[in-house]
Amino acid sequence: MGMLSKITRLRKNRKFDYNPRYYDGKGKGNPFKMEPKFDQFRSTLDTSRGLKRKINRALEDAKRKGDRNLKIRMLVILAILLLIFLYIIDFDLSIFYSS
Numbered sequence: 001m002g003m004l005s006k007i008t009r010l011r012k013n014r015k016f017d018y019n020p021r022y023y024d025g026k027g028k029g030n031p032f033k034m035e036p037k038f039d040q041f042r043s044t045l046d047t048s049r050g051l052k053r054k055i056n057r058a059l060e061d062a063k064r065k066g067d068r069n070l071k072i073r074m075l076v077i078l079a080i081l082l083l084i085f086l087y088i089i090d091f092d093l094s095i096f097y098s099s
Helices: 002-008 051-063 068-088
Strands: none
C-alpha cells in the first residue's frame, strides 16, 4: 500500500510571492476600485433624501455658469443632428410659407 500511495497522492500547490515592480502599495486606496474621476466634485451624489431636494440640487448645478464654448458646441451639434434628421424624414419647409 505504501508504494501505491506514493504514485496516487496529489502534489501540493506551489505558492508564489508576487511583488509588482512599480507598485509600492502605499498609494491611496485600493488600486482595483473603480470609481468615476469627478465624483468628489459632484454635489448631486450625496444621499439627500426626498425628491424635492434632489430636483433642487440638480437645478442649482444646472444654473452654475459653465464653459461657454461647451454650450455653443453643444448647440451646433444639436442643430446639425436636427438638420440631418429633417433631411432623412424629407421634411418640407413649404408648410410654413403661405402661397
